[in-house]
Amino acid sequence: MKRWLVLAGLLPLVASAETGYYLVSVYDVEGQASIDYKYWNAHYKNSRNVASPEIGVGYGVTSRWYTELTAQWVQFDGRQTRHTGVEWQNDFLLTQGQFDVDVALHTLVERARRRDKGYVVEIGPVLQTQVWRTQLNLNLFWQREFDNGLRNATELAYQWQVKQRWKPWLAPGLQGFGERRAHSHRAGPAIFGEIGRVKYEAAYLFGRNSGRAANSFTMRVQYLF
Known part of the structure:
Protein backbone atom coordinates (compact mmCIF):
# COMPACT_ATOMS: atom_id res chain seq x y z
CA MET A 1 0.00 0.00 0.00
CA LYS A 2 2.79 2.43 0.85
CA ARG A 3 4.35 1.92 -2.57
CA TRP A 4 1.13 2.88 -4.34
CA LEU A 5 0.70 5.94 -2.15
CA VAL A 6 4.16 7.09 -3.28
CA LEU A 7 3.21 6.51 -6.93
CA ALA A 8 0.01 8.51 -6.50
CA GLY A 9 2.01 11.38 -5.07
CA LEU A 10 4.37 11.40 -8.04
CA LEU A 11 1.70 11.30 -10.75
CA PRO A 12 0.88 15.05 -10.55
CA LEU A 13 4.54 15.78 -11.34
CA VAL A 14 4.09 14.39 -14.85
CA ALA A 15 0.57 15.63 -15.54
CA SER A 16 1.66 18.70 -17.50
CA ALA A 17 5.41 18.28 -17.67
CA GLU A 18 6.35 18.57 -21.35
CA THR A 19 7.10 22.28 -21.43
CA GLY A 20 8.80 21.89 -18.06
CA TYR A 21 11.57 19.97 -19.82
CA TYR A 22 11.62 20.98 -23.51
CA LEU A 23 12.08 24.53 -24.72
CA VAL A 24 9.55 25.77 -27.28
CA SER A 25 11.40 27.43 -30.16
CA VAL A 26 9.40 28.35 -33.27
CA TYR A 27 10.79 28.49 -36.81
CA ASP A 28 9.44 28.64 -40.35
CA VAL A 29 9.14 24.93 -41.25
CA GLU A 30 6.38 25.17 -43.86
CA GLY A 31 5.73 21.81 -45.52
CA GLN A 32 8.12 19.93 -43.21
CA ALA A 33 6.88 16.90 -41.28
CA SER A 34 8.65 15.27 -38.34
CA ILE A 35 8.59 12.29 -36.02
CA ASP A 36 9.35 13.71 -32.58
CA TYR A 37 10.62 11.52 -29.72
CA LYS A 38 11.02 13.07 -26.27
CA TYR A 39 12.19 11.57 -22.99
CA TRP A 40 12.86 12.93 -19.50
CA ASN A 41 13.54 11.41 -16.11
CA ALA A 42 13.75 12.87 -12.62
CA HIS A 43 15.76 11.41 -9.75
CA TYR A 44 14.42 12.35 -6.31
CA LYS A 45 16.26 11.85 -3.07
CA ASN A 46 14.72 9.06 -0.96
CA SER A 47 12.00 8.43 -3.54
CA ARG A 48 11.33 6.52 -6.74
CA ASN A 49 12.60 7.73 -10.08
CA VAL A 50 10.04 9.04 -12.56
CA ALA A 51 10.37 9.10 -16.35
CA SER A 52 8.17 10.03 -19.28
CA PRO A 53 8.70 8.90 -22.89
CA GLU A 54 6.66 10.69 -25.56
CA ILE A 55 6.18 10.26 -29.30
CA GLY A 56 4.64 12.85 -31.60
CA VAL A 57 4.03 13.82 -35.20
CA GLY A 58 4.58 17.45 -36.21
CA TYR A 59 3.96 19.46 -39.36
CA GLY A 60 4.61 23.01 -40.60
CA VAL A 61 1.20 23.90 -41.99
CA THR A 62 2.31 27.36 -43.18
CA SER A 63 5.38 29.56 -42.71
CA ARG A 64 3.75 30.84 -39.48
CA TRP A 65 1.86 27.81 -38.11
CA TYR A 66 3.36 24.64 -36.61
CA THR A 67 1.20 21.85 -35.16
CA GLU A 68 2.06 18.62 -33.32
CA LEU A 69 0.09 15.76 -31.76
CA THR A 70 1.86 13.80 -29.00
CA ALA A 71 1.12 10.69 -26.93
CA GLN A 72 2.63 10.39 -23.43
CA TRP A 73 3.55 7.62 -21.01
CA VAL A 74 4.96 7.53 -17.48
CA GLN A 75 7.39 5.07 -15.90
CA PHE A 76 8.50 4.44 -12.32
CA ASP A 77 12.02 3.04 -11.82
CA GLY A 78 12.17 2.12 -15.52
CA ARG A 79 9.07 -0.11 -15.44
CA GLN A 80 5.33 -0.01 -14.73
CA THR A 81 4.82 1.98 -17.93
CA ARG A 82 1.34 3.43 -18.37
CA HIS A 83 -0.23 5.67 -20.98
CA THR A 84 -1.20 9.03 -19.44
CA GLY A 85 -2.75 11.04 -22.28
CA VAL A 86 -2.32 13.03 -25.47
CA GLU A 87 -1.62 16.68 -26.19
CA TRP A 88 -2.08 18.97 -29.17
CA GLN A 89 0.39 21.80 -29.62
CA ASN A 90 -0.07 24.74 -32.00
CA ASP A 91 2.50 27.54 -32.35
CA PHE A 92 2.06 30.71 -34.42
CA LEU A 93 4.88 32.99 -35.60
CA LEU A 94 3.85 36.62 -35.20
CA THR A 95 7.09 38.14 -36.55
CA GLN A 96 9.63 36.77 -39.00
CA GLY A 97 12.86 38.72 -38.72
CA GLN A 98 11.57 42.28 -39.13
CA PHE A 99 12.43 43.10 -35.48
CA ASP A 100 15.41 42.37 -33.24
CA VAL A 101 13.30 39.90 -31.25
CA ASP A 102 11.11 37.31 -32.97
CA VAL A 103 7.76 36.68 -31.24
CA ALA A 104 5.44 33.67 -31.44
CA LEU A 105 2.30 32.50 -29.64
CA HIS A 106 2.43 29.01 -28.12
CA THR A 107 -0.74 27.04 -27.32
CA LEU A 108 -1.21 23.53 -25.98
CA VAL A 109 -4.15 21.39 -24.86
CA GLU A 110 -3.44 18.18 -22.95
CA ARG A 111 -6.10 15.53 -22.43
CA ALA A 112 -5.62 12.84 -19.77
CA ARG A 113 -6.27 9.21 -20.72
CA ARG A 114 -8.86 8.96 -17.96
CA ARG A 115 -11.67 11.37 -18.75
CA ASP A 116 -12.32 12.08 -15.08
CA LYS A 117 -8.80 13.54 -14.81
CA GLY A 118 -9.75 16.46 -17.07
CA TYR A 119 -7.36 18.42 -19.24
CA VAL A 120 -4.69 21.15 -19.19
CA VAL A 121 -4.56 24.35 -21.26
CA GLU A 122 -1.34 26.29 -21.79
CA ILE A 123 -0.74 29.57 -23.64
CA GLY A 124 1.94 32.25 -23.77
CA PRO A 125 4.58 34.18 -25.73
CA VAL A 126 7.77 32.75 -27.20
CA LEU A 127 10.66 35.24 -27.56
CA GLN A 128 13.88 34.65 -29.49
CA THR A 129 16.82 36.79 -30.57
CA GLN A 130 20.39 36.28 -31.72
CA VAL A 131 23.59 38.15 -30.87
CA TRP A 132 26.26 37.11 -33.36
CA ARG A 133 26.40 33.31 -32.89
CA THR A 134 24.53 33.24 -29.59
CA GLN A 135 20.80 32.47 -29.63
CA LEU A 136 18.74 33.67 -26.65
CA ASN A 137 15.23 32.43 -25.76
CA LEU A 138 12.70 33.40 -23.10
CA ASN A 139 9.18 31.96 -22.85
CA LEU A 140 6.36 32.64 -20.37
CA PHE A 141 3.38 30.26 -20.28
CA TRP A 142 0.17 30.29 -18.28
CA GLN A 143 -1.13 26.82 -17.44
CA ARG A 144 -4.49 25.85 -16.00
CA GLU A 145 -5.90 22.43 -15.14
CA PHE A 146 -9.62 21.74 -15.61
CA ASP A 147 -10.60 18.75 -13.48
CA ASN A 148 -14.22 17.53 -13.52
CA GLY A 149 -15.44 20.98 -14.48
CA LEU A 150 -13.52 22.69 -11.66
CA ARG A 151 -11.02 25.41 -12.57
CA TRP A 166 29.44 26.53 -32.88
CA LYS A 167 28.88 23.76 -35.46
CA PRO A 168 25.65 22.52 -37.12
CA TRP A 169 26.21 19.11 -35.54
CA LEU A 170 27.18 20.41 -32.08
CA ALA A 171 26.09 23.57 -30.27
CA PRO A 172 26.63 23.92 -26.50
CA GLY A 173 24.31 25.90 -24.26
CA LEU A 174 22.29 26.25 -21.07
CA GLN A 175 18.60 25.70 -20.36
CA GLY A 176 16.31 26.60 -17.46
CA PHE A 177 12.69 25.83 -16.55
CA GLY A 178 10.39 26.65 -13.66
CA GLU A 179 6.86 26.90 -12.27
CA ARG A 180 6.12 29.67 -9.78
CA ARG A 181 3.34 28.17 -7.64
CA ALA A 182 4.97 24.74 -7.57
CA HIS A 183 8.27 26.26 -6.34
CA SER A 184 10.11 24.46 -9.13
CA HIS A 185 13.29 25.81 -10.69
CA ARG A 186 15.65 23.70 -12.80
CA ALA A 187 18.69 24.63 -14.91
CA GLY A 188 21.78 23.02 -16.40
CA PRO A 189 24.04 22.43 -19.41
CA ALA A 190 22.62 21.41 -22.77
CA ILE A 191 23.82 20.36 -26.22
CA PHE A 192 22.12 20.67 -29.61
CA GLY A 193 22.81 19.55 -33.14
CA GLU A 194 21.54 18.52 -36.56
CA ILE A 195 22.95 15.66 -38.63
CA GLY A 196 21.27 15.15 -41.97
CA ARG A 197 17.54 14.73 -41.29
CA VAL A 198 18.00 14.22 -37.55
CA LYS A 199 17.86 17.03 -34.97
CA TYR A 200 18.73 16.38 -31.36
CA GLU A 201 19.04 18.10 -28.00
CA ALA A 202 19.83 16.93 -24.49
CA ALA A 203 20.23 18.58 -21.10
CA TYR A 204 21.01 17.72 -17.49
CA LEU A 205 19.08 19.89 -15.05
CA PHE A 206 19.71 20.59 -11.36
CA GLY A 207 17.24 22.12 -8.93
CA ARG A 208 13.75 21.45 -7.60
CA ASN A 209 10.74 19.73 -9.15
CA SER A 210 7.39 20.50 -7.45
CA GLY A 211 9.26 21.80 -4.43
CA ARG A 212 11.47 18.72 -4.07
CA ALA A 213 15.18 18.42 -4.85
CA ALA A 214 15.74 16.45 -8.05
CA ASN A 215 18.21 16.02 -10.90
CA SER A 216 16.70 15.53 -14.34
CA PHE A 217 17.91 14.32 -17.75
CA THR A 218 16.03 15.31 -20.89
CA MET A 219 16.46 14.48 -24.55
CA ARG A 220 14.63 15.12 -27.80
CA VAL A 221 15.24 13.59 -31.24
CA GLN A 222 13.37 14.65 -34.37
CA TYR A 223 13.45 12.93 -37.75
CA LEU A 224 12.56 15.42 -40.48
CA PHE A 225 11.00 14.57 -43.83
Missing part, protein backbone atom coordinates in the same frame (compact mmCIF):
# COMPACT_ATOMS: atom_id res chain seq x y z
CA ASN A 152 -7.80 25.19 -10.60
CA ALA A 153 -5.37 28.04 -9.96
CA THR A 154 -3.36 29.28 -12.93
CA GLU A 155 0.33 28.36 -12.93
CA LEU A 156 2.99 30.62 -14.43
CA ALA A 157 5.79 28.63 -16.07
CA TYR A 158 8.96 29.98 -17.63
CA GLN A 159 11.68 28.72 -19.96
CA TRP A 160 15.02 30.22 -20.97
CA GLN A 161 17.89 29.11 -23.13
CA VAL A 162 21.32 30.26 -24.24
CA LYS A 163 22.77 28.43 -27.25
CA GLN A 164 26.14 29.04 -28.90
CA ARG A 165 25.99 28.15 -32.59
Whole structure:
Protein backbone atom coordinates (compact mmCIF):
# COMPACT_ATOMS: atom_id res chain seq x y z
CA MET A 1 0.00 0.00 0.00
CA LYS A 2 2.79 2.43 0.85
CA ARG A 3 4.35 1.92 -2.57
CA TRP A 4 1.13 2.88 -4.34
CA LEU A 5 0.70 5.94 -2.15
CA VAL A 6 4.16 7.09 -3.28
CA LEU A 7 3.21 6.51 -6.93
CA ALA A 8 0.01 8.51 -6.50
CA GLY A 9 2.01 11.38 -5.07
CA LEU A 10 4.37 11.40 -8.04
CA LEU A 11 1.70 11.30 -10.75
CA PRO A 12 0.88 15.05 -10.55
CA LEU A 13 4.54 15.78 -11.34
CA VAL A 14 4.09 14.39 -14.85
CA ALA A 15 0.57 15.63 -15.54
CA SER A 16 1.66 18.70 -17.50
CA ALA A 17 5.41 18.28 -17.67
CA GLU A 18 6.35 18.57 -21.35
CA THR A 19 7.10 22.28 -21.43
CA GLY A 20 8.80 21.89 -18.06
CA TYR A 21 11.57 19.97 -19.82
CA TYR A 22 11.62 20.98 -23.51
CA LEU A 23 12.08 24.53 -24.72
CA VAL A 24 9.55 25.77 -27.28
CA SER A 25 11.40 27.43 -30.16
CA VAL A 26 9.40 28.35 -33.27
CA TYR A 27 10.79 28.49 -36.81
CA ASP A 28 9.44 28.64 -40.35
CA VAL A 29 9.14 24.93 -41.25
CA GLU A 30 6.38 25.17 -43.86
CA GLY A 31 5.73 21.81 -45.52
CA GLN A 32 8.12 19.93 -43.21
CA ALA A 33 6.88 16.90 -41.28
CA SER A 34 8.65 15.27 -38.34
CA ILE A 35 8.59 12.29 -36.02
CA ASP A 36 9.35 13.71 -32.58
CA TYR A 37 10.62 11.52 -29.72
CA LYS A 38 11.02 13.07 -26.27
CA TYR A 39 12.19 11.57 -22.99
CA TRP A 40 12.86 12.93 -19.50
CA ASN A 41 13.54 11.41 -16.11
CA ALA A 42 13.75 12.87 -12.62
CA HIS A 43 15.76 11.41 -9.75
CA TYR A 44 14.42 12.35 -6.31
CA LYS A 45 16.26 11.85 -3.07
CA ASN A 46 14.72 9.06 -0.96
CA SER A 47 12.00 8.43 -3.54
CA ARG A 48 11.33 6.52 -6.74
CA ASN A 49 12.60 7.73 -10.08
CA VAL A 50 10.04 9.04 -12.56
CA ALA A 51 10.37 9.10 -16.35
CA SER A 52 8.17 10.03 -19.28
CA PRO A 53 8.70 8.90 -22.89
CA GLU A 54 6.66 10.69 -25.56
CA ILE A 55 6.18 10.26 -29.30
CA GLY A 56 4.64 12.85 -31.60
CA VAL A 57 4.03 13.82 -35.20
CA GLY A 58 4.58 17.45 -36.21
CA TYR A 59 3.96 19.46 -39.36
CA GLY A 60 4.61 23.01 -40.60
CA VAL A 61 1.20 23.90 -41.99
CA THR A 62 2.31 27.36 -43.18
CA SER A 63 5.38 29.56 -42.71
CA ARG A 64 3.75 30.84 -39.48
CA TRP A 65 1.86 27.81 -38.11
CA TYR A 66 3.36 24.64 -36.61
CA THR A 67 1.20 21.85 -35.16
CA GLU A 68 2.06 18.62 -33.32
CA LEU A 69 0.09 15.76 -31.76
CA THR A 70 1.86 13.80 -29.00
CA ALA A 71 1.12 10.69 -26.93
CA GLN A 72 2.63 10.39 -23.43
CA TRP A 73 3.55 7.62 -21.01
CA VAL A 74 4.96 7.53 -17.48
CA GLN A 75 7.39 5.07 -15.90
CA PHE A 76 8.50 4.44 -12.32
CA ASP A 77 12.02 3.04 -11.82
CA GLY A 78 12.17 2.12 -15.52
CA ARG A 79 9.07 -0.11 -15.44
CA GLN A 80 5.33 -0.01 -14.73
CA THR A 81 4.82 1.98 -17.93
CA ARG A 82 1.34 3.43 -18.37
CA HIS A 83 -0.23 5.67 -20.98
CA THR A 84 -1.20 9.03 -19.44
CA GLY A 85 -2.75 11.04 -22.28
CA VAL A 86 -2.32 13.03 -25.47
CA GLU A 87 -1.62 16.68 -26.19
CA TRP A 88 -2.08 18.97 -29.17
CA GLN A 89 0.39 21.80 -29.62
CA ASN A 90 -0.07 24.74 -32.00
CA ASP A 91 2.50 27.54 -32.35
CA PHE A 92 2.06 30.71 -34.42
CA LEU A 93 4.88 32.99 -35.60
CA LEU A 94 3.85 36.62 -35.20
CA THR A 95 7.09 38.14 -36.55
CA GLN A 96 9.63 36.77 -39.00
CA GLY A 97 12.86 38.72 -38.72
CA GLN A 98 11.57 42.28 -39.13
CA PHE A 99 12.43 43.10 -35.48
CA ASP A 100 15.41 42.37 -33.24
CA VAL A 101 13.30 39.90 -31.25
CA ASP A 102 11.11 37.31 -32.97
CA VAL A 103 7.76 36.68 -31.24
CA ALA A 104 5.44 33.67 -31.44
CA LEU A 105 2.30 32.50 -29.64
CA HIS A 106 2.43 29.01 -28.12
CA THR A 107 -0.74 27.04 -27.32
CA LEU A 108 -1.21 23.53 -25.98
CA VAL A 109 -4.15 21.39 -24.86
CA GLU A 110 -3.44 18.18 -22.95
CA ARG A 111 -6.10 15.53 -22.43
CA ALA A 112 -5.62 12.84 -19.77
CA ARG A 113 -6.27 9.21 -20.72
CA ARG A 114 -8.86 8.96 -17.96
CA ARG A 115 -11.67 11.37 -18.75
CA ASP A 116 -12.32 12.08 -15.08
CA LYS A 117 -8.80 13.54 -14.81
CA GLY A 118 -9.75 16.46 -17.07
CA TYR A 119 -7.36 18.42 -19.24
CA VAL A 120 -4.69 21.15 -19.19
CA VAL A 121 -4.56 24.35 -21.26
CA GLU A 122 -1.34 26.29 -21.79
CA ILE A 123 -0.74 29.57 -23.64
CA GLY A 124 1.94 32.25 -23.77
CA PRO A 125 4.58 34.18 -25.73
CA VAL A 126 7.77 32.75 -27.20
CA LEU A 127 10.66 35.24 -27.56
CA GLN A 128 13.88 34.65 -29.49
CA THR A 129 16.82 36.79 -30.57
CA GLN A 130 20.39 36.28 -31.72
CA VAL A 131 23.59 38.15 -30.87
CA TRP A 132 26.26 37.11 -33.36
CA ARG A 133 26.40 33.31 -32.89
CA THR A 134 24.53 33.24 -29.59
CA GLN A 135 20.80 32.47 -29.63
CA LEU A 136 18.74 33.67 -26.65
CA ASN A 137 15.23 32.43 -25.76
CA LEU A 138 12.70 33.40 -23.10
CA ASN A 139 9.18 31.96 -22.85
CA LEU A 140 6.36 32.64 -20.37
CA PHE A 141 3.38 30.26 -20.28
CA TRP A 142 0.17 30.29 -18.28
CA GLN A 143 -1.13 26.82 -17.44
CA ARG A 144 -4.49 25.85 -16.00
CA GLU A 145 -5.90 22.43 -15.14
CA PHE A 146 -9.62 21.74 -15.61
CA ASP A 147 -10.60 18.75 -13.48
CA ASN A 148 -14.22 17.53 -13.52
CA GLY A 149 -15.44 20.98 -14.48
CA LEU A 150 -13.52 22.69 -11.66
CA ARG A 151 -11.02 25.41 -12.57
CA ASN A 152 -7.80 25.19 -10.60
CA ALA A 153 -5.37 28.04 -9.96
CA THR A 154 -3.36 29.28 -12.93
CA GLU A 155 0.33 28.36 -12.93
CA LEU A 156 2.99 30.62 -14.43
CA ALA A 157 5.79 28.63 -16.07
CA TYR A 158 8.96 29.98 -17.63
CA GLN A 159 11.68 28.72 -19.96
CA TRP A 160 15.02 30.22 -20.97
CA GLN A 161 17.89 29.11 -23.13
CA VAL A 162 21.32 30.26 -24.24
CA LYS A 163 22.77 28.43 -27.25
CA GLN A 164 26.14 29.04 -28.90
CA ARG A 165 25.99 28.15 -32.59
CA TRP A 166 29.44 26.53 -32.88
CA LYS A 167 28.88 23.76 -35.46
CA PRO A 168 25.65 22.52 -37.12
CA TRP A 169 26.21 19.11 -35.54
CA LEU A 170 27.18 20.41 -32.08
CA ALA A 171 26.09 23.57 -30.27
CA PRO A 172 26.63 23.92 -26.50
CA GLY A 173 24.31 25.90 -24.26
CA LEU A 174 22.29 26.25 -21.07
CA GLN A 175 18.60 25.70 -20.36
CA GLY A 176 16.31 26.60 -17.46
CA PHE A 177 12.69 25.83 -16.55
CA GLY A 178 10.39 26.65 -13.66
CA GLU A 179 6.86 26.90 -12.27
CA ARG A 180 6.12 29.67 -9.78
CA ARG A 181 3.34 28.17 -7.64
CA ALA A 182 4.97 24.74 -7.57
CA HIS A 183 8.27 26.26 -6.34
CA SER A 184 10.11 24.46 -9.13
CA HIS A 185 13.29 25.81 -10.69
CA ARG A 186 15.65 23.70 -12.80
CA ALA A 187 18.69 24.63 -14.91
CA GLY A 188 21.78 23.02 -16.40
CA PRO A 189 24.04 22.43 -19.41
CA ALA A 190 22.62 21.41 -22.77
CA ILE A 191 23.82 20.36 -26.22
CA PHE A 192 22.12 20.67 -29.61
CA GLY A 193 22.81 19.55 -33.14
CA GLU A 194 21.54 18.52 -36.56
CA ILE A 195 22.95 15.66 -38.63
CA GLY A 196 21.27 15.15 -41.97
CA ARG A 197 17.54 14.73 -41.29
CA VAL A 198 18.00 14.22 -37.55
CA LYS A 199 17.86 17.03 -34.97
CA TYR A 200 18.73 16.38 -31.36
CA GLU A 201 19.04 18.10 -28.00
CA ALA A 202 19.83 16.93 -24.49
CA ALA A 203 20.23 18.58 -21.10
CA TYR A 204 21.01 17.72 -17.49
CA LEU A 205 19.08 19.89 -15.05
CA PHE A 206 19.71 20.59 -11.36
CA GLY A 207 17.24 22.12 -8.93
CA ARG A 208 13.75 21.45 -7.60
CA ASN A 209 10.74 19.73 -9.15
CA SER A 210 7.39 20.50 -7.45
CA GLY A 211 9.26 21.80 -4.43
CA ARG A 212 11.47 18.72 -4.07
CA ALA A 213 15.18 18.42 -4.85
CA ALA A 214 15.74 16.45 -8.05
CA ASN A 215 18.21 16.02 -10.90
CA SER A 216 16.70 15.53 -14.34
CA PHE A 217 17.91 14.32 -17.75
CA THR A 218 16.03 15.31 -20.89
CA MET A 219 16.46 14.48 -24.55
CA ARG A 220 14.63 15.12 -27.80
CA VAL A 221 15.24 13.59 -31.24
CA GLN A 222 13.37 14.65 -34.37
CA TYR A 223 13.45 12.93 -37.75
CA LEU A 224 12.56 15.42 -40.48
CA PHE A 225 11.00 14.57 -43.83
